[in-house]
Amino acid sequence: MEACTKVTKEWLNSMEYRELNFAREKLVINPAKACQPLGALLCSLGIEGCLPFVHGSQGCAAYFRSTLSRHFREPVAAVSDSMTEDSAVFGGQSNFIEGLRNAYAVYKPKVISVFTSCMAEVIGDDIKSYLGNAKEQDAIPRDLAVALANTPSFKGSHITGYDSTVKSLIECLAKPRQEDTINDRLYVVPGFDTYPANLREYKRLLKEMNAPFTLLPDHSDVLDAPNLGTYELYPGGTPISEMNEALNAKSYLMLQAYSTSTTSKYLKGKGVPVETIPMPIGLSGTDNFIQAIAKFTGKEVPEEITIERGRAVDAMTDCHQYIHGKKFALFGDPDILIGLVSFLLEMGGEPVHIVCTNSTVPFKKAMEKLLSSSPYGQGATLYPGKDLWHLRSLLVTEPVDMLIGDGHGKYAARDANIPLIRVGIPIYDRVNLHRYPIVGYSGVINLITMIVNTFLDEIDRASTDTYFELMR
C-alpha cells in the first residue's frame, strides 16, 4: 500500500479519489438507510394501544428504541423476546410465547405488532404458527390482536419494513370488506414520515376540507407527546375502531409512493380503491394533496385553504431570489427526495447531486421525469444506491451551495464547507425540527425559512465590515 504517504484531506477531495471511491463494488460507507424493523417500529407506534414486539435479539430492539428516542427526544416503547444462542439452535418459539405472555400481562396492549429481526428470519421461524401455539397455550387471550410482519434487515430498508407493518396491522385488525359495510372515510397513509408535525398538518388540512378521514398510522401524539407530568405508554395513534374498518374505507390516499407499495397492492387485492400521490412537499405537491381530498369530498376547495396557499406563494415570491440558481445536493429516502426536489424546482433552485441509498427502479424513473420537467433540473444527477461517502466525493469535486439531508450529512457538509439543512432522520444534534411540518403550505414556508435564513447567515458570516449590510 504505497499510497500511504499521500493520504491527506486534499487527496480525499481529489477527482482521483472520487474515481477510486466510485469504483468500489461491495463496501458501503455511511449509507443513508436503516433496516426494516426500524420502519416497522415507527409504524407500530402509530396505532392506538399497540405494543411493538421484536421477534429477535433484544439488541435490535435497543437499537431501534435508542434511534427513535434520540431523534424525537421522546420515550419509545418496544419489547423483544430476547432470542439468544439456544433460539438459534431450537428456534424462537419458546421465547416468542413467553415474550407474548409477559408483554401482554404487563402492558395490556390492544394489539401487539410483531416484527422480526435478522436472526428469526435467517433461521426461518414460522411466527404464524408460533402465534397459533401461543394462543393455544393461553399465553395470551385467544382474541388478542397480534399483527405479524416479516421484516428481514437484509432486504429493502426501513421504508420496506414500514410498508410491511402497515399491511400486517390492517390484515390483523381490519374486518373484511363488504359492499354494505363500506364507510365514508378517506384512509390516508402518510408513509415513513418522521415528522409528527407533518401528520398533524395532514389532519388539519383534512379537517379544514371537511373530509371524513382516518390517518393510518398516526404517531403524532406518540412522538410529539405533551409533558403533562405523567408517562403514558400509549398516548395516541390511529383508533382501533378505525383500524377495524380499514378495509371498509371508501378509498385510500397514499402520501408516499415508495414506502406504501406492498400495502397498496394488498388493499387493491381486497378491492379497496387506492390513490397514490407524491409526498406533499412543496406547493404543487400540496396542491395535489388538496385536489385529491377535494376529489374525494366532491366539494370545492374552501377559501381558507386558498388563502393559506396564497401565504405560501407569498413567501415563495418574497424569497425566490435567495434560492433561484443556487445549487443543492440532497440525500434521503425516495419519497422525501421527490418532494424536496419538486420544491426546489418550484423555487428555481438547482438540484445537482441526488443520492438515494435505498433507491428503486420506479423511483429512479420518477425522479428523472421530475428533473427533466424543469429547466432547473437539467444539471442534476441521481446516484441510486450510493452512500454518503460517495456524496462527499461529489461535494468536494463538484461544489454546490447547500446540502439537504439528515444529520449524518454533517460530516460531508463540513468537509465541503457548505451548510447542511437537516431534513429526515436521524437528527440528533438540533432540537424541535420534527415539530415543524415540511409538508403542506406551512411546510413550504418552513423549508424556505430554513434554507434562506441559512444562506443569509452564511453571507453575514462571510462578510467583511464593508459588505456587512443591514438589508439582505
Add this chain to the structure above:
Amino acid sequence: MEACTKVTKEWLNSMEYRELNFAREKLVINPAKACQPLGALLCSLGIEGCLPFVHGSQGCAAYFRSTLSRHFREPVAAVSDSMTEDSAVFGGQSNFIEGLRNAYAVYKPKVISVFTSCMAEVIGDDIKSYLGNAKEQDAIPRDLAVALANTPSFKGSHITGYDSTVKSLIECLAKPRQEDTINDRLYVVPGFDTYPANLREYKRLLKEMNAPFTLLPDHSDVLDAPNLGTYELYPGGTPISEMNEALNAKSYLMLQAYSTSTTSKYLKGKGVPVETIPMPIGLSGTDNFIQAIAKFTGKEVPEEITIERGRAVDAMTDCHQYIHGKKFALFGDPDILIGLVSFLLEMGGEPVHIVCTNSTVPFKKAMEKLLSSSPYGQGATLYPGKDLWHLRSLLVTEPVDMLIGDGHGKYAARDANIPLIRVGIPIYDRVNLHRYPIVGYSGVINLITMIVNTFLDEIDRASTDTYFELMR
C-alpha cells in the same frame, strides 16, 4: 484630538472606552426606538378599510412605508398631505383638506386615520378644526369617519404613537357606551406587535377557548397577506362594525402594558373594564393569557389547550440544558423585553444586559421586580434609555453568549462575536420571521428552536474534527 492614533477596534472594545461611552449626555448613537407615527401607521393598518394619512411632510410617510415594507416584505399603504414650506408659514389646513379630498376620492376608505409628524406639531396645526372645515367644504362626506391622533416625533417613541392611535380610532368609530348596549365580547389589544403570526396565535387561542372576542387592531391579514394574484389595498383588519361597538365591550384585555396606557386610561374613563397583562411570551406569560380568557369566559380551560401547553413544556424540558446558565443580552421595547426575560428565566437562562432605549419608570420597576423574582435574574442590569452603542460596549467588556433583539443589533453582535437572535423590528436581513409567533405556547417552542439551534450551530462551527459530534 491627540486620541486619534489610538482608535482601533481594541480601544473601542476597552473598559476605558466603555466609560467614555457611558459618560455621554446628549449624543444618541444607534437608538433602539423609532418615532411615534410609525406606531400610528402600524395601528392604522389593523383596521378594516382604514387609510393611514400622515399630516406632515411626504418624506415622513415614505420613511414609514419603506420601513414596514422592508420588514414585512408586504405593501404598506399610507398617504400624506405633502406639507411644504408654505405650510410652515400658513399652516397645513389647505394641504389637509385637499389631501382628504383626493385620498377619499381615490381610495374610498371606510375610515381615515390621520396622524401627525413633527412639522404639523411644531407649527401647532389644529387638525380637529381643519377636519371640521374639510367637512364643511364637502371635501369629504360629512359622515366619513376620520380619526385624529397627535403623534409628535419628539415625544415618546413608536409605541406611544401606537397607543394614541388605538385611542383615536376608538374615539372616532365607537358609539357611546350604554348600560343596555354592552356586548358580550372581550376586546383584545395586542399592543405594538410586529408579528402577524402573534395576532393569529391570539385569535386561534381565543377561538379555541370559545371566547367571543375582537382583536383591536389586527394587522395580520394586512401584513401577512396571501399572494392571490391581485393587490388588495384593504385586505383585512378589525371590522368597522366591531370598532363601532368598541366602547360597549364587556371588557378589554391589553396584551402589552407600555404601548396601551393612554388607551387604557381613556377606556377606564368611559367606564369600560380593562385588564392589562404582560405580553404572553414564555410559558407563564401564556398561562396568564389563557387564565385571563378563562376568567372572562367563566369556563374551564379546554383540554386541547392543556395538551398544547404540555407540548411546549416538553420542548422546554427537552431543551433546558442548552439554555440553562447561558448568558444573554437583550434590547427592544419594554413589553417585548418583559416577555423575553420572563421566558429566559423560565428556562434557566441568565439575562445580563438589558437595554431599553424607550424605557419608562413603571417599566423599570416591573423589570426589576421580574429579575429579582428568579435566581437566574440576579446577574442582570437594565440600562434604561441607553442605545446600541452603549450595548456594544457592554457586550465587548462583559461578554455574554447571545444577543436578542432586532436586526440593528447585528453590528454589536458581530463585534462581540456572538450570535444575534432576531426578535422585533426591523428585521431586513432574514425572511419569514414575522410568520412565526413568539407568543403563546407555539411561541415558546419557536423561541427555543431559534435559540438552541443557533447555539448548536455555533458549537458545530467551532468544533475541530475531534469534537465534531453527531449528537448534541
Add this chain to the structure above:
Amino acid sequence: MSIKETIDFRKQVVEEVLELYPEKAKKNRRQHITIKENNECASCAVKSNSKTVPGLMTARGCAYAGAKGVVWGPVKDCTHISHGPVGCGYYSWANRRNLADGEIGVDNFVPFLFTSDFQESDIIYGGDKKLEKIIEEVVGLFPNTKGVSVLSECPVGLIGDDIESVSRRMSEKIKLPVIPVRCEGFRGISQSLGHHIANDAIRDHLIGKGPGREVGPYDVGIIGDYNIGGDAWASKKILEEIGLNVVNIWTGDSTIEMLQNGHLVKLNLIHCYRSMNYMARHMEETYGTPWLEFNFFGPTKVRESILKIAAMFDDSIMEKAKAVIEKYEAEMQKVIDIYRPRLEGKKVMLYVGGLRPRHVVGAYEDLGMEVIGTGYEFAHGEDYDKSMANLKDGTLIYDDVTAIEIEEFVSKLKPDLVGSGIKEKYVFEKMGLPFRQMHSWDYSGPYHGYQGFPIFARDMDMAVNSPTWKAVKAPWAK
C-alpha cells in the same frame, strides 16, 4: 398593435386613470404624464419638479432624505448628526446600500445613526446647546472622524435654531470641518432639493478647503455614483483599466478629503446627473474642471461611454479603452447568449429616481428587453429631455407617478417586469408580477460596468423567469 394603435391605447389608459381623480388633481396630474411620440420636446410634454398632490400616494421623500440619505451618508470618515427627533435618522439608518471600505466605528461611520433625539424641551428651548455638546461627544468617541455634518430635520428650521453658528464655533473648537446642512424635510418638493442643499454645503464648506494635491494627467473623479452594492468600484475598475486614475468618488465610499479635492482632477465624470450636476457645474465654473456625463449600465452604453471618456485623453488611453472593450465585450456576449433568449421581447416598466429611468434602458435593450414605461420620482425638465433619445415611440412617461396611477398603468400595459422601489415592490408581487428593486438592486449588485452586467442579466432573468410566478394562481382558482 401598430405604434399608432399602441399610442392610442396608452393615451386612453391615461385618460381612464385620470378619471379616478377629483377635478383639480386630475388637471394637475395630466400635466405629468405623456406618451412619447415623434420625439417631441419632453420637458414641454411632462411637467416635473413640482409639488406633489396632497393625499395621493407618492413615492417621493424629502430634502433630508436627499441630503443625508443620498449625498452625505456615504461619506465614510465623517460623522453625520441627524439633528432633530429620532425618526428621520432611524428610518434612514443603514438602509441605503452605499458600501464603504473601512472598519466600522474606526474609520467608517456609514452604518451609524447619530441623532440628537429631540425631546419636547428641545422644541421649546431650542437645540443649539445640545448640538454643541453632541459635536463634542461625537468627536470624543470617534476621534478618527474627519468632519461632522449636521443634517437638520423639520423642527430645527421651524423653531429657528442657528446650526450655522454652532457649526462655525464648533469647527474652530475641534479643528475639523463641521458642516451645517439645512435639509429640513419641508423644504422643496422632493429629495431633489436635498441633493442641492447638500451639494451647496459641500461647495461652501469643503471644496477647495482641503490639503490640496497634485493633479496627475489621468486623474478623474466619479460624481454621482453612490456605490450601491459596490457600483462605484465596478465603474472605477473600468476607468482604471483604461489607464485613468480615479481619485475621488462623490459620494460612495467617500472621504471628506475627496470632497475637498473634488475639483483637483482632469475630468469629472458624472453618472447621476440629477443629484450632482450642480457640483459638476460649480467645479467647472469656479475651477475650470471639465465634466462629462456617462452611463455604465449595459455593454452598449459602457462602450459608448468608454469611448467618449477616452476621447478626452490621449491616444494611449484610447488604445487601452479599445482593448478593454474588446476584452470585456467577448465576456458580455457570453452573458447575452445565455440570457437574451430567455428575455427577448420582454417588456419593462420603470419608476425610479436619479439617473436610472433613462440610464438602465440600454442595459435592458442589450438583453432584448423593451422599456415601455418609465418615470422619475424627482426629475427636473432636463432629465426628461435627456431621456427622450433613449426611449421608443409609444413609451409611457410619468413624473412623480402616484401609486394608483402606476398600479393601473401596469395592470393595463401588462409588462413582464416592473423595476421600482421597496414601496412599490410588494404591490406588484401581489399582482403576480416580476419585480426588481431598482434603487437597491434588491440587495444584489453591483449593476454598473462590466462587472455589474452579468449580475444585472442574471437578476432580470431570475425575476422574469422565476417559476414562482406560475404558482400564484391555485389550480382550482377560477
Add this chain to the structure above:
Amino acid sequence: MSIKETIDFRKQVVEEVLELYPEKAKKNRRQHITIKENNECASCAVKSNSKTVPGLMTARGCAYAGAKGVVWGPVKDCTHISHGPVGCGYYSWANRRNLADGEIGVDNFVPFLFTSDFQESDIIYGGDKKLEKIIEEVVGLFPNTKGVSVLSECPVGLIGDDIESVSRRMSEKIKLPVIPVRCEGFRGISQSLGHHIANDAIRDHLIGKGPGREVGPYDVGIIGDYNIGGDAWASKKILEEIGLNVVNIWTGDSTIEMLQNGHLVKLNLIHCYRSMNYMARHMEETYGTPWLEFNFFGPTKVRESILKIAAMFDDSIMEKAKAVIEKYEAEMQKVIDIYRPRLEGKKVMLYVGGLRPRHVVGAYEDLGMEVIGTGYEFAHGEDYDKSMANLKDGTLIYDDVTAIEIEEFVSKLKPDLVGSGIKEKYVFEKMGLPFRQMHSWDYSGPYHGYQGFPIFARDMDMAVNSPTWKAVKAPWAK
C-alpha cells in the same frame, strides 16, 4: 423514616411491582432485585448476568453492541467493518461519544460506518467473498488504516461464514492485522459477552504482536476508559501531572499500536472493570503486567485513587500526587461551595452499565446527594460485590431492571434525579423528573477527574434545579 422503615417500605414496593408479572417472570425477576441491608453478600442477593425475561422491556443491548459499540469503535486508526445487514452498523454509527484526535477520513475512522450491507443473496450464498472484496476496498480507500476489524452481525454466524479464514488470508495479503470479531448479537445475554469477545480478539490478534517499545519507569496504560466526551483525556491529565506517562488508552482515542503494546507498561489502570477486566488479567497472567482498579469520579474518589496509584511508584510520584491533590482540591472545594447548597440531600436513582452504577456514587456524595437506588444493565456478580461498600443501607439494587420496574420504583421512591440512558430519559422527563443521561453525559462532559467534576456538578444542578420542572403542571390543572 428510620432505616428500618425505609427498608421495609422499599421491600414492599418491590413486592408490589413484582405483582405485575406472570408467575414465572415474577420468580425470575425477584432474584434480581434486593435492598442493601447489613452489608450482606451482594452477589448472593442479586442474581446477575443471566438471560433477560422475554417480553419485558429491557435496556440491554447485544454482543455486537458491546464489541463494536464499546470496545472496537474507539480504535481510531482501524477501519471497522460491520459485517452483515446494514442496521446494526447504522444504529451504532457515531453515537457513542468516544472522542478521538485526528482528521476524519485521514487517520481517524471513528465516525464512520463501514458495512457489507448484506442482501438476501448474501444470506443464501454466504458473505465471505464479499468480505474479501470489502477489505480490499477499505484499504484502498483508506490507506492509512492500521488494521481492519470484522465485526460480525447475527446472520454471519447463522449461515456459517468463515470470517476467521477470510481475515487470515486478507491479513497476509494487505500486510495489516485483520481481526475477526465473532460478536453476533445472539451470543450471550447482553453486551457483556461482546466485551469479552472483543477482548479475546485483541488478545488473539494484537497484543504482543506489535512493534514493541521500551517501557519507561512511569509508563502506565488506562484500561476501560472510552473517552466519552473526553473523559480519558481528563484522566490522563491527572496521571501526567503526578508524573506518570500514559502510553495506552483502551479504548478511547486509541490506536492499533496501543492495543498491541497494552502489556508494555509498568502498570495498567482499569476504570471500567466490567468491560475489560479480562484483559487486565490476561496481561498480568501472560506478561506480568500489574493492574489496579481506580475511580476518577468526584474529588473524594479521585484523591483515594491518586494516592493508591502513586503508592505503586516511587516517592517522587507520591510527592507530586499530593501536590496535585492539594492544588485541585482547593478548586474542587469552590465547586462544592457553589453547588452543594443547591443539591444537599437530593436523592438519586441510577441505572447504567459498566462501572457507573457504583463509581459515580462518590461524586454524588461529594455534592451532598444520596444514591437511593442503583443497578447495572449487564453486570456480573463481582460488580455487585464491589458496589456494596459504596452503598448505604436501604439502597434499592436492581439488575437488568425492566422498564416497568424502574418506572414503578421511581414513582414510589420519588428521587430528585434519575441517571440512566436515552431509552429511559424521556419516560422520566414526562413524569416531570430531572434526568441525566449517564452513558453519554447528555452530550456534555467530560465527567472524569478534576476537569470533569465541575462539569458534573454544574450538570446535576442544572438537571435538578432547572425551573422547567416547575412548569410541568398547568396552573389550572387539578
